[in-house]
Structures are given as C-alpha cells and as structure tokens.
Amino acid sequence: MAKNLTTIGFDADDTLWYNERFFRITQERFAELLTDFAPADHLMDRLLEAERRNLGHYGFGIKGFVLSMIETAIEVTEERVPAAVIAELMAAGREMLRHPIELLPHARDTVLSLGADYHLVLITKGDLLDQERKLAQSGLGELFDWVEIVSDKTPEMYHRVFARHGDGAARALMVGDSMRSDVVPAITAGGWGVFIPQGPAWELEKASPPADTSRFFELPTLQPLPDLVHRLD
Structure with missing residues (x-):
C-alpha cells in the first residue's frame, strides 16, 4: 500500500x-544603548516597524536585523546617534554571526x-x-x-x-x-x-x-x- x-x-x-534568543539578547543591548533617547517599549515598536519595512530589501536574517537597528537608532535620535553606538550595534551583529550552534x-x-x-x-x-x-x-x-x-x-x-x-x-x-x-x-x-x-x-x-x-x-x-x-x- x-x-x-x-x-x-x-x-x-x-x-x-x-536562534531567536540571540536576537532577543541583542535587542536588550540595543535598548540599553539608546536608553537616553527612547523608552524600551517605544524603541521595540520602532524597530519592528523598520524590520517590517525592510524585509523586501534585506530579507530575513542577522544582517537585515542589524541594518534595521541602525536605521531605528538614527530615526529615534533624530540623526544624533553617537558613532560609538553604531559601532556597538555592528559588533553585536558580528557576534551573532559567530555564535556557535x-x-x-x-x-x-x-x-x-x-x-x-x-x-x-x-x-x-x-x-x-x-x-x-x-x-x-x-x-x-x-x-x-x-x-x-x-x-x-x-x-x-x-x-x-x-x-x-x-x-x-x-x-x-x-x-x-x-x-x-x-x-x-x-x-x-x-x-x-x-x-x-x-x-x-x-x-x-x-x-x-x-x-x-x-x-x-x-x-x-x-x-x-x-x-x-x-x-x-
């Protein structure tokens, strides 16, 4: 049969x-880095908006996630985000890409x-x-x-x-x-x-x-x- x-x-x-828990850890670090500019819940809402907006451009994955974080940081700080914060976000992305399975x-x-x-x-x-x-x-x-x-x-x-x-x-x-x-x-x-x-x-x-x-x-x-x-x- x-x-x-x-x-x-x-x-x-x-x-x-x-996999997802590493994204959540990085999001928590993202909120800490921008705590002087926006409360965490508002920041996560803005990040989600950016991710939804960028899926058609960057697709799914860590690289698109990092670019969306950087874009959100620029927006919520009205283009005043310190270069050191951008550098930390990029470093966080590289760490995610190196994380053992x-x-x-x-x-x-x-x-x-x-x-x-x-x-x-x-x-x-x-x-x-x-x-x-x-x-x-x-x-x-x-x-x-x-x-x-x-x-x-x-x-x-x-x-x-x-x-x-x-x-x-x-x-x-x-x-x-x-x-x-x-x-x-x-x-x-x-x-x-x-x-x-x-x-x-x-x-x-x-x-x-x-x-x-x-x-x-x-x-x-x-x-x-x-x-x-x-x-x-």
Missing part, C-alpha cells in the same frame, strides 16, 4: 537549533529516526552564507537528502520544493516553530503542518492556526514527532 507521507520538511532556526533537544535523534523511512528536506530562509554556516556547524547536514535556502516561505514555494524533492505537497509534512512560515503555507499547499513553538515568536512570524483542517498538529517538542508521522501513514 502506498504511503500517505513520503517527504518530511524541517525548518532550521528554532526548530533544530536555537546549539541543537535543540531531540533534534539529531528525531532527524535520524525519520531519515530511515522518509525523504528529508531542510527548508530554511535567511542569509545564504549564515544559513550555510549554521548548517555546517550543526552536524546535521549529511542527514538531509536536500537543503533549500529560500528568501521566503509561501504555498508556491512549498509546491515547488516538494514536487522537486518528493511526491508533491499532498504527500509531504512540514515541521517548524513558525505558524506563518512553516505551518500555514505548507497546509495551504496541500500538505501537513506540525507546529512546535519555541518560546515567544517574533511578531512578524505570528499567524492564527489554520482552522477546519485535519492536517494541522501541535507538539511540545521534537521527541514525539516520529510517532505522529508513523501514525499518519
């Missing part, structure tokens, strides 16, 4: 390894377990060089059949990727910590979506869970994922 599922897609950041619990075991029976595709978005660096440091690269680093995750992207590396979206499942990027568009494309939240989500990755579908699941960690996948088959 043909399997319902033949292909499993995995997100990378905050699904297989920690720490796998989330059960990441390697889960990927190994599912790789025995399914085609595995890593689907991640962000800066190409940074994502390649993190994948190399993670030690997980050889466990995937294919790796796709994309500019954004949309239903059309999932259609293309799962057609290229599997039997189409209808026989694929996507796993990730982002409702907006990993779950909703994969289900819209015709596949399954498994949401594994990893702490507070970035505002620009939030979305409502898909309604009226049997193809949506939420798990607390990666550990029960193999059992869920085998039940779906």
Whole structure:
C-alpha cells in the first residue's frame, strides 16, 4: 500500500537549533544603548516597524536585523546617534554571526529516526552564507537528502520544493516553530503542518492556526514527532 507521507520538511532556526534568543539578547543591548533617547517599549515598536519595512530589501536574517537597528537608532535620535553606538550595534551583529550552534533537544535523534523511512528536506530562509554556516556547524547536514535556502516561505514555494524533492505537497509534512512560515503555507499547499513553538515568536512570524483542517498538529517538542508521522501513514 502506498504511503500517505513520503517527504518530511524541517525548518532550521528554532526548530533544530536555537536562534531567536540571540536576537532577543541583542535587542536588550540595543535598548540599553539608546536608553537616553527612547523608552524600551517605544524603541521595540520602532524597530519592528523598520524590520517590517525592510524585509523586501534585506530579507530575513542577522544582517537585515542589524541594518534595521541602525536605521531605528538614527530615526529615534533624530540623526544624533553617537558613532560609538553604531559601532556597538555592528559588533553585536558580528557576534551573532559567530555564535556557535546549539541543537535543540531531540533534534539529531528525531532527524535520524525519520531519515530511515522518509525523504528529508531542510527548508530554511535567511542569509545564504549564515544559513550555510549554521548548517555546517550543526552536524546535521549529511542527514538531509536536500537543503533549500529560500528568501521566503509561501504555498508556491512549498509546491515547488516538494514536487522537486518528493511526491508533491499532498504527500509531504512540514515541521517548524513558525505558524506563518512553516505551518500555514505548507497546509495551504496541500500538505501537513506540525507546529512546535519555541518560546515567544517574533511578531512578524505570528499567524492564527489554520482552522477546519485535519492536517494541522501541535507538539511540545521534537521527541514525539516520529510517532505522529508513523501514525499518519
């Protein structure tokens, strides 16, 4: 009998390894550096506005985040931000790019377990060089059949990727910590979506869970994922 599922897609950041917490640490430092110019909550609102505005120019990732911080610093200080603050923000970005990878619990075991029976595709978005660096440091690269680093995750992207590396979206499942990027568009494309939240989500990755579908699941960690996948088959 043909399997319902033949292909499993995995997100990378905050699904297989920690990522968002380093952005939050840098945001806290950003607020400290500009405490004389704006309260933290107002500063975070302005930063989020800049990030939303700049996604189409810089895409997702650390470099765009740093540029948005610098732009926000210039705006809230009315172009009076000290050069030393700009230098610290740039240094913080370089530190983020150098930060060693720490796998989330059960990441390697889960990927190994599912790789025995399914085609595995890593689907991640962000800066190409940074994502390649993190994948190399993670030690997980050889466990995937294919790796796709994309500019954004949309239903059309999932259609293309799962057609290229599997039997189409209808026989694929996507796993990730982002409702907006990993779950909703994969289900819209015709596949399954498994949401594994990893702490507070970035505002620009939030979305409502898909309604009226049997193809949506939420798990607390990666550990029960193999059992869920085998039940779906």
